[in-house]
Amino acid sequence: MYDLVIEKGKVVTPGGVEKYSIGIKGGSIAALSKTKLQGKRVIDASGKVVMPGAIDPHVHFALPFQGAISADDYYDGSVAGAFGGVTTYIDFAIHARGKDMLKHLKARQKLAAPDSVIDYSFHAGFTEECQKNLNYVKELIDMGIPTFKLLLPYVREGFAVGDGFMFRMLQETKKHGGLLLIHAENADLVMRFMDEENAKGKVSWMQHYDSRPNFVEATSIATSIELAKQAKAPLYVVHLSTAEGLAHMHKAQSEGHPMIVESCPQFLEFTNEKYNEKDGHKYYMTPPFRTKNDNRKLWEGIQNGSVNCMGTDHCPFTMKQKNQGKNLFSKVPNGVMGTEIMLPYMFSEGVNKGRITLNRLAQLTSENTAKIHGLQKKGSLEVGKDADIVIIDPQLKKKITAKNMHSATDYTIYQGRELKGWPIYTISRGEVVVEKGKLKAERGRGKFVERRISKEVLKNPPQGGLA
Numbered sequence: 001m002y003d004l005v006i007e008k009g010k011v012v013t014p015g016g017v018e019k020y021s022i023g024i025k026g027g028s029i030a031a032l033s034k035t036k037l038q039g040k041r042v043i044d045a046s047g048k049v050v051m052p053g054a055i056d057p058h059v060h061f062a063l064p065f066q067g068a069i070s071a072d073d074y075y076d077g078s079v080a081g082a083f084g085g086v087t088t089y090i091d092f093a094i095h096a097r098g099k100d101m102l103k104h105l106k107a108r109q110k111l112a113a114p115d116s117v118i119d120y121s122f123h124a125g126f127t128e129e130c131q132k133n134l135n136y137v138k139e140l141i142d143m144g145i146p147t148f149k150l151l152l153p154y155v156r157e158g159f160a161v162g163d164g165f166m167f168r169m170l171q172e173t174k175k176h177g178g179l180l181l182i183h184a185e186n187a188d189l190v191m192r193f194m195d196e197e198n199a200k201g202k203v204s205w206m207q208h209y210d211s212r213p214n215f216v217e218a219t220s221i222a223t224s225i226e227l228a229k230q231a232k233a234p235l236y237v238v239h240l241s242t243a244e245g246l247a248h249m250h251k252a253q254s255e256g257h258p259m260i261v262e263s264c265p266q267f268l269e270f271t272n273e274k275y276n277e278k279d280g281h282k283y284y285m286t287p288p289f290r291t292k293n294d295n296r297k298l299w300e301g302i303q304n305g306s307v308n309c310m311g312t313d314h315c316p317f318t319m320k321q322k323n324q325g326k327n328l329f330s331k332v333p334n335g336v337m338g339t340e341i342m343l344p345y346m347f348s349e350g351v352n353k354g355r356i357t358l359n360r361l362a363q364l365t366s367e368n369t370a371k372i373h374g375l376q377k378k379g380s381l382e383v384g385k386d387a388d389i390v391i392i393d394p395q396l397k398k399k400i401t402a403k404n405m406h407s408a409t410d411y412t413i414y415q416g417r418e419l420k421g422w423p424i425y426t427i428s429r430g431e432v433v434v435e436k437g438k439l440k441a442e443r444g445r446g447k448f449v450e451r452r453i454s455k456e457v458l459k460n461p462p463q464g465g466l467a
């Protein structure tokens with residue numbers, strides 16, 4: 001007798017899509033069977049798609065940034081994720097200069113542990129070019145935190161580090177089996193262009209794009225690839241947004257270098273035309289939205305495997321917070337919501353529009369993500385893995401509104417956008433956490449997950465196949 005059985009659904013496994021009954025015991029997947037299984041509870045998934053729970057490798061909950069704190073704490077953010085079929089997220093623990101990374105991590109854990117409704121981990125974000133941080137690389141990997149983030153453009157915010165430190169970080173992560181993540185934008189270009197735009201005063205919301213044009217990202221990616229090649233290290237570019245940046249990564253991947261691309265749904269959906277709107281600042285995130293050509297090239301990357309996984313950069317601010325910058329574009333806190341949208345968006349625009357298969361969707365939102373970030377018990381529906389499962393109604397249509405989303409922010413950039421294909425059940429370690437639009441999870445039930453990235457993945461990161 002299983003604790004929970006999910007039957008009659010189309011089950012997406014790494015080997016293909018088949019009708020299986022899934023038997024869950026003690027929080028793990030205990031059986032995938034062609035015959036009927038007995039369960040204390042049985043969910044009939046006829047006509048539904050059963051997928052591995054989504055993993056969002058890029059969220060910022062309760063992040064102090066540009067004079068504001070991002071609107072979702074670990075409760076709101078994790079609840080929003082759960083409604084969107086997310087069963088694990090990785091948040092960024094970015095220490096303030098002069099503060100100790102380990103102490104900061106403990107402080108973030110203290111915030112997350114009592115609140116998170118789904119499982120979580122942290123990336124270590126280094127903002128200081130010190131030996132102590134380099135020494136922490138091995139220690140953090142041993143603690144189950146093998147991913148490190150460097151924010152290259154934010155010099156004046158006190159977050160940025162330079163190429164020299166990045167190079168040493170590439171060597172250090174390579175040596176100990178870690179992975180370096182970078183927010184790639186050329187700091188000098190951004191600072192100059194921002195100063196020039198600021199000198200004009202508030203002219204238009206397009207100033208955000210004008211201060212960070214495509215080549216700002218592409219230049220930084222090109223340099224970083226060269227550094228990674230020299231260090232013989234893998235490199236992960238977060239929230240990649242430009243066709244040019246992707247072309248650099250794709251070329252390096254084709255030459256056999258372990259270069260990993262994360263992109264986000266908002267870069268597939270929006271263009272910088274949004275900055276011509278009256279409230280264009282509500283779309284401010286960094287990097288900014290690009291052009292139709294970039295949307296198209298990113299979709300191509302999703303199809304051909306050069307985009308390895310999806311994230312969201314979920315970092316919402318309220319309209320009031322955004323309005324901090326109503327007189328000067330550079331004072332608008334950068335960040336938008338996204339974690340609740342990632343899976344339904346990719347299902348609707350990817351699978352339902354015939355751009356990608358269900359298997360490719362699973363790779364982009366869970367399977368590759370789990371491998372790349374070292375979530376060894378997660379990422380696929382296989383016996384022995386955590387029973388992190390999402391059941392999607394492929395026909396369900398819903399319009400996104402601020403009201404029906406679960407983020408604590410008061411608006412959404414997707415207002416009025418209809419998507420087809422929404423999660424109806426989210427199951428975390430065998431527990432139903434969201435059922436038909438209702439939260440079933442207890443606050444704080446989510447667990448910190450230790451991660452370890454396999455050597456093989458660091459050498460040959462998963463890309464496409466079955467696309």
Ligand SMILES: [Zn+2]
Binds near residue numbers: 058060313
């Ligand atoms: Zn981010």
